[in-house]
Amino acid sequence: MMMMELRETCSDGPDRGYHGYQQSLRSRRGPSRMSRDGPPHLDLASSEDEDPPSRTPQKLAMPMGIKKAVRQLQHMQVPVSSKRTRHSRALKHFYAEAKETLAILIPWRKAIHKIGGHFGGGVQSYFVFLRFLVVLNFLSFLLIAGFVLIPSVVLSSPNNTPSIPNGTNITGKELCMKYDHSPEVLPVFYTFFLDLLSGTGFMEYTYLFYGYYSNTVAESKGVSYNVPLAYLLTASFYFLFCLVCIILRMGNVVRVLVTTGSGGERGYSARVFTDWDYGLQGDRATGLKQNTIRYRLQVDLEEDRIRLRAASLSPGQTVGLYALRALLNLVVIALIIAAFFGIAEATSFSQREAVKWTGVVGLLLEFLPSIVITASNFVVPFLCDQIARLEKLSPSTTVIVALLRAVFLRLVSLGVLLFTLWSQITCSGKADDTDCKICRYNSAQYQCWESRVGQEMYKLTLFDFLTTMVLLVLVEFPRRLLVDHCSCKLTRWVGRQEFLVPPNVLALVYGQTVVWTGALFCPLLPLINTIKFFIIFHCKKATLFQNCRPAIKSFRSTSSNFFFCLVLLFGWILSTVVLIYSMAEIHPSFGCGPFRFSPTMWSVIQASIDNLTKTTQDFFNIIGSLAFCVPLFLLSCVVLSYVAALASVYGKSVAILREQIKQDGRDKQFLVKQIKDLTRILGVPKHEEDQYDPGASWGDHHASASPPQYLPNVHSFPSASHY
Amino acid sequence: MGGAASQLPKEMVSEYQELTFLTKQEILLAHKRFSELQDRDSLSSRVPMEKILTMPELKSNPFRRRICHVFSTSEPNDGSLTFEDFLDLLSAFSDSATLEIKSHYAFRIFDFDDDGTLDAGDLEKLVNCLTGDTDETRLNPEEMRQLIKNILEESDIDKDGTVNLSEFQHVISRSPDFVSSFKIVL
DSSP, X not given: OXXXXXXXXXXXXXXXXXHHHHHHHHHTOSGGGOOSSSSOOOOOOOSSOSOGGGOOGGGOOSOHHHHXXXXXXXXXXXXXXXXXXXXXXXXXXXXXXXXXXXXXXXXTHHHHHHHHHHHOHHHHXXXXXXXXXXXXXXXXXXXXXXXXXXXHHHHOOSSOOOOOOTTOOOTTOTTTTOOOOOOOSSOOTTHHHHHHHHSOGGGTTSTTSGGGSOOSEEEETTEXXXXXXXXXXXXXXXXXXXXXXXXXXXXXXXXXXXXXXGGTSSOHHHHHXXXXXXXXXXXXXXXXXXXXXXXHHHHHHHHHHHHHHHHTOOHHHHHHHHHHHHHHHHHHHHHHHHHHHHHHHHHHHHHHHGGGOOHHHHHXXXXXXXHHHHHHHHHHHHHHHHHHHHHOOOHHHHHHHHHHHHHHHHHHHHHHHHHHHHHHHTGGGOTTSTTTTTTSSOTTTOTTHHHHXXXXXXXXXXXXXXXXXXXXXXXXXXXXXXXXXXXOHHHHHHOSEEOOHHXXXXXXXXXXXXXXXXXXXXXXXXXXXXXXXXXXHHHHHHHHHHHEEOOSSOOOHHHHHHHHHHHHHHHHHHHHHHHHHHHHTSOOOSSSSTTTTSSSTTHHHHHHHHTSOHHHHHHHHHHHSHHHHHHHHHHHHHHHHHHHHHHHHHHHHHHHHHHHHHHHHHHHHHHHHHHHHHHHHHTOOHHHHHHHOTTOOSXXXXXXXXXXXXXXXXXXXXXXXXX | OOSSOOOOOHHHHHHHHHHSSOOHHHHHHHHHHHHHHOSSOOTTOOBOHHHHTTSHHHHTOTTHHHHHHHHOOOTTOOXXXXXXXXXXXXHHTSTTOOHHHHHHHHHHHHOTTOSSSBOHHHHHXXXXXXXXXXXXXXXXXXXXXHHHHHHHHHHOSSOSSSXXXXXXXXXXXTOTTHHHHSOOOO
């Protein structure tokens, strides 16, 4: 209370002087001196900086009887609720209602809220991320369907003979144009399933894969639609759209991170005093909120303990710990490189041998790369987790390190697969290799290489989905049944499943990267992925509630949201590299697809620009030329450096303000100490000292005794008003 | 089971509008809900705490008993509320109440032993209310001790081992979302 008084006084300015100090000091006595059974205390007190007569009784923290008495003493002319306050309140009400109605459109809102209450923010962030991916894939599918699929279906010509554009030289390339996709004459009955799973046979020459789309400019009823151009531009826009969505989401997450001060700045006292939401109704909502608060407190307390322990190590122990960590990182890198070799070998083996075998053996060989990738994605992270236990990092750091390692493994193993495919398709880039001389790609093995790449991605997606389902059904449910019904020591030691977020998130990111990589070659892959993620959402939710126990240790969800988006961005970058390389460098197949007879996919754009008017051509030429690009680049450098300077200035002001807050706290402590010392020195009688004592109880002080006594002492605080 | 719900006289409604932060509709709704809880329809009659706690807005709130005690003006302080106490309660928890009012009443609600400061016992009971007061949901004693130590370190400026009203208000003033969460609307 004293501090409040002094602070208010000091902010009044030097001109109020002694009298102002006295008056405001007297008027500050109210709220903490409210006597329950004594006479009503009529000091119109609050910590606001107003003169006493104009205080409205509304703002008194007292019972209604006292407020009525106060009101009778005042002559109130001011209207209570002016028009402006009524308008602003109505506006606030309207915004709240609008937000409520819009929130209904978001799918699975209640389910995710329930998950957050039972299992904490970390698990909830996984499901929020999954929901984001489902929506992203669905919108992408709508984009592709609208611009590529539906025009192709509607405007397709009855005869699918490829139209050879004028001016292309195809002499000697008849071999390349051969594309044999029709199914076998006498298919065995199980061929249907094999083809369904691996995308070959009857499924190859459908809208599912690149090879089916025609390269004609489809014309129907006077509307002409350039299918190849649409295909290319849709693929590019699809990638840009995904990038924009990811960056918007990252921006939201970063904003939350920055405003909450990355969680650590908001101290325990602020959370304990302000976290409860008094508007919650019902036992269920209250229970959820209590669970959330408890999880967060426990996680933060644990992190503090670990930090204290780490800070208390001796130098020798610290050096030992770091050396151990370096060694373990080397082990992890060795494991990952071993996995890469395995994948490369499996891919080249599969590509060579799979065509020679049919039936189930052929299917296994087709799926060999997927099997090896999935196996390494299980084994290596498991080993890394065991290694991470020896490293003794804090929980959130452990999670981030595990996530980064597993991301590296997953994405680069996909990259190894793609690299192996590339080296087989283009004979490792050697244009004058015997196989690749005529058609500039390996036409003996790959009559339609884009469809083959699309099939690989399709197989990867499917296998990933099957693995998830099989694990759910064959591992998690039986584990719960075993633990619940059989109480031997082994089951009690193993216990129920705990829902681990990082491996699950990585599975999602991996699946999404595969879809992005394959979207150019298999346009319906986003639709398949939407359905796959939708089913996975419901299955994971079911297994969460049925089989998993709440995590004893959970981790911070705000920073993990940011990392999920970051690893998704890595995946996007990988697939963009693949896209750009395929579009610009590799020769499209002669036998199939909308880009046959073009030297590269990108040349379609050049050809269509040539068809535009001269001014448009000049416009594009100017944009593409150096005279435009170099000044644009310089301008963007200037803008970038300005924004960077602005950001650093803001960062510095934030740091200065934080320092100032800490300094204020220290000043207050100093002043309080000063006051205590001075009151002791000046020998203020004991019952007056109680007035400064924060520990005085509510009811044992009478109003009348207070003001006059300490005035002489106030006079001898010369330094107080100078702060 | 109240009798015929009599209307509040207009002058009283406007008087309450001036003395609280509630709008006219909120006051009339409060009167309606309060009469449903009462047996007789008289403004000075008290509703016992058990009946107040049957309201859905308060039924699951972990601080419900403290709220009734804080706003009750009865002599034995048994938590029973008159209609005016009820209006005081709603006013403090309303949309337009100021930060000072809310933080003042929040402090009194958290002061479980009513001694004017938040000491370690009050803080422990407060944390138990926040996490749930059953054996599975309480923090273990080690964590509780660490938490209370951290709280006092952060907010006890004069180092007397307790948090007084101004220290409490200092912490609250740096939390922008306190005003929106300290809200009960009928």
